[in-house]
Amino acid sequence: MDATPRWLTSEQAAAWDSFIRMQEKLIGRLSRQVQADSGMSASDYIVLVKLTETGGRMRFMDLVKLVEWEKSRMSHQVGRMTKRGLVTKEECPDDGRGAFIVATTAGYKAIEDAAPKHVEHVRRLFINALTHEELDTLARISNRVLAHMEKQPD
């Protein structure tokens, strides 16, 4: 008897497949929506949300930790957003290496325009599909998986 079998049971495989398909379709549709009706990428959106929620001015590494990305990803992202005028960089007096990322007026305007539409799509495609209890259950399951992953290597 194997400690861990090579394959999943058919129930496990079916559950995994359903989850993957749902998640892919949902994320795909939402990010295309954001792009289509605001001109921003999903990454622009999330960065601006987090940044403006926290006062619109933040150290680069704090932003990295907040969004839970790799710093190189964020560096490229901030570069593109700077080019588009959504944020600017300011240097940090206390730390010669440091940088502040600051949301511009255009950045605020972009996120304020985009957010209600995005929320509406989230509601329409996701929230409305589920009962209060189901949503609650999904949150619990998600947190459980998150907690489990943190204990695992890699």
Next chain:
Amino acid sequence: MDATPRWLTSEQAAAWDSFIRMQEKLIGRLSRQVQADSGMSASDYIVLVKLTETGGRMRFMDLVKLVEWEKSRMSHQVGRMTKRGLVTKEECPDDGRGAFIVATTAGYKAIEDAAPKHVEHVRRLFINALTHEELDTLARISNRVLAHMEKQPD
């Protein structure tokens, strides 16, 4: 009173956030795993799985529908996989426009090597985090969201 409020309730927002974070971390880790221990991208993996599950030879458009991608994405993907020797293209006698995508011997070997490791990571990071009932519930919720999305425009 608004028919649809502008924002989510704090419970809804928290649930959405948990789901998004879980899904991002999980998919991210799994696709980096596949890449790291087989040299294939997650896209290579899924295409080879679907293709070899269906006899290893398939019309391009059937593959597109099976994987549920856009054809242009698949076209690029098949191009890259051809370059790496995982699949080849054969022309179709019945339909002058048509193409068969065929898994090569190297393609079969690649997926046979990669699959057990991938399944092990899925089990380790995801399946093992949940009870049988929780997994079952998640599958039901996923299918419900999928069904709901299909009724929605866009």
Next chain:
DNA sequence: CCCATTTTGTTGACGCGTCACCTACATTAA
């Protein structure tokens, strides 16, 4: 038979994410 439409599949440009590597400043201990 012929023209319009649909289907099959490709292409090129462009933005995004990862990986490996790198620079510069800060910190700490000898």
Next chain:
DNA sequence: TTAATGTAGGTGACGCGTCAACAAAATGGG
């Protein structure tokens, strides 16, 4: 005070995904 190490952040190459446009073959009326 200087050498080692850690931390902040950037860079370039490369593969991936989307969008819009395209070519060529099939199909279905009239």
